[in-house]
Amino acid sequence: MRVCGVQIKSNEAILVIVEDSAAGAKHIQSPTKKLILEDDKKQSSLKSFLIAAEAFMRENQIECIAIKNRSGSGQMAASGVTFKIEALLQLTVANVAYAAPNMLSKVAASNATTPPDSLHSYQRDAFLSAALILKKAGLL
Numbered sequence: 001m002r003v004c005g006v007q008i009k010s011n012e013a014i015l016v017i018v019e020d021s022a023a024g025a026k027h028i029q030s031p032t033k034k035l036i037l038e039d040d041k042k043q044s045s046l047k048s049f050l051i052a053a054e055a056f057m058r059e060n061q062i063e064c065i066a067i068k069n070r071s072g073s074g075q076m077a078a079s080g081v082t083f084k085i086e087a088l089l090q091l092t093v094a095n096v097a098y099a100a101p102n103m104l105s106k107v108a109a110s111n112a113t114t115p116p117d118s119l120h121s122y123q124r125d126a127f128l129s130a131a132l133i134l135k136k137a138g139l140l
Contacts, residue, residue, distance in 0.1 A: 005130030018130035020139035066133040098130035
């Protein structure tokens with residue numbers, strides 16, 4: 001299964017493509033590492049983000065999106081923009097799963113889900129989110 005791990009920060013979605021393999025979670029290189037929502041108040045920006053996300057998912061044959069959960073309330077609550085980005089991503093692929101932040105450190109300890117050197121440090125949580133979903137599906 002090919003999964004797109006996503007970490008949403010501020011006005012951007014950090015993307016990592018991961019698929020299951022006999023050796024564990026395999027990172028699939030992509031020139032697109034982020035999608036940015038330029039202006040969340042403009043309908044044209046929202047449409048542009050959605051079109052870019054749909055194209056990315058289609059071109060990379062993504063079967064599932066794994067989104068790292070963000071807090072909805074409290075001092076560490078995510079901004080409304082991040083929830084707009086999440087909603088737009090949900091429209092691109094039928095299968096969307098969520099990864100709890102506290103589970104990412106547990107999955108990182110697994111040999112099958114060690115983040116590869118091909119990742120940038122800012123992509124780590126997106127990779128682990130995808131690996132967690134693959135593991136929950138019994139594919140790792």
